Amino acid sequence: xxxxxxxxxxxxxxxxxxxxxxxxxxxxxxxxxxxxxxxxxxxxxxxxxxxxxxxxxxxxxxxxxxxxxxxxxxxxxxxxxxxxxxxxxxxxxxxxxxxxxxxxxxxxxxxxxxxxxxxxxxxxxxxxxxxxxxxxxxxxxxxxxxxxxxxxxxxxxxxxxxxxxxxxxxxxxxxxxxxxxxxxxxxxxxxxxxxxxxxxxxxxxxxxxxxxxxxxxxxxxxxxxxxxxxxxxxxxxxxxxxxxxxxxxxxxxxxxxxxxxxxxxxxx
Numbered sequence: 001x002x003x004x005x006x007x008x009x010x011x012x013x014x015x016x017x018x019x020x021x022x023x024x025x026x027x028x029x030x031x032x033x034x035x036x037x038x039x040x041x042x043x044x045x046x047x048x049x050x051x052x053x054x055x056x057x058x059x060x061x062x063x064x065x066x067x068x069x070x071x072x073x074x075x076x077x078x079x080x081x082x083x084x085x086x087x088x089x090x091x092x093x094x095x096x097x098x099x100x101x102x103x104x105x106x107x108x109x110x111x112x113x114x115x116x117x118x119x120x121x122x123x124x125x126x127x128x129x130x131x132x133x134x135x136x137x138x139x140x141x142x143x144x145x146x147x148x149x150x151x152x153x154x155x156x157x158x159x160x161x162x163x164x165x166x167x168x169x170x171x172x173x174x175x176x177x178x179x180x181x182x183x184x185x186x187x188x189x190x191x192x193x194x195x196x197x198x199x200x201x202x203x204x205x206x207x208x209x210x211x212x213x214x215x216x217x218x219x220x221x222x223x224x225x226x227x228x229x230x231x232x233x234x235x236x237x238x239x240x241x242x243x244x245x246x247x248x249x250x251x252x253x254x255x256x257x258x259x260x261x262x263x264x265x266x267x268x
Contacts, residue, residue: 011093011151013039013110014048015058019065020084020103021110023074030204035114036062045186046113081132093151097136098144104132105148112154112179113187120157120176142170153183 018039022032036059044052051058069075074083084103091099108121125145128134134141146166149156156164157176164175179187 010153011106012044012048013046013106015051015061016065016068016084016086017106017110019062019069020074021107021114022062022066023069024077024079024084024107025111026076032062032066033059039113041189042113042187093148094144095136095140098134098141100132100134101128101141101144102148104128105152105154108177109152109154109179112177120178122174123177124172124174125170126172142166145170149177153180154178155180 018036021027022035027035037055039046040052040055040058047058051061069083072083073079081100081103084107085099089099090096091102093105094102108123112118112121129136129138129141136144148154149166154177156166157178158164158171159174159176161176164171
């Protein structure tokens with residue numbers, strides 16, 4: 001993958017951006033490394049060059065940022081987008097007054113990169129300033145939207161899927177935002193990321209199922225295992241057995257003739 005093939009003035013992502021994506025879109029913990037491996041494989045076209053030298057270093061940097069974001073309450077799409085950046089940070093794409101727009105659009109771009117089968121997302125830019133806490137003039141905001149879309153290798157379409165020129169202004173309607181075809185071609189790899197994630201999820205579910213069956217003492221064929229007994233008494237695995245569980249004797253014996261509670265006795 002050759003970095004010279006990309007547009008000249010484009011944005012490349014850092015470890016904070018990747019970590020913020022994981023938090024904002026609630027990527028499960030057990031899939032985080034898979035996501036990191038995928039974007040690391042895309043190389044310097046997407047990632048800042050220092051992050052592309054060693055995967056373990058890249059992973060450690062992302063985890064540091066994940067901890068920072070968690071400590072600052074940045075969790076899922078209801079979080080304050082301004083918490084994505086460190087206090088005092090300067091905008092790299094937009095004007096400083098629209099830095100929250102920059103952060104939001106980076107998350108949208110990463111979502112389109114990771115969601116390889118997602119063709120576009122719908123956004124109404126007219127309503128974003130209020131939800132993102134942007135207080136600049138609307139004219140300045142419109143210019144920043146156009147710059148962000150261009151710099152992040154995105155393109156916009158109206159509801160009829162016709163190209164929409166954001167340099168003309170922001171309409172009060174939904175626009176479809178996609179990765180431009182040139183960028184898609186560069187990012188195209190032989191790795192089926194979604195298939196890889198499905199396999200990871202399947203393995204995780206199989207592991208959970210196996211652990212659950214073991215705790216319930218059910219064999220893989222679906223039959224309940226015969227519980228162990230001590231002197232004719234059933235034993236429950238909930239007080240310190242050999243597997244670390246606690247063991248407690250049941251009050252019912254294997255040779256007991258006591259009737260269940262509520263059953264009529266033979267004398268009644």
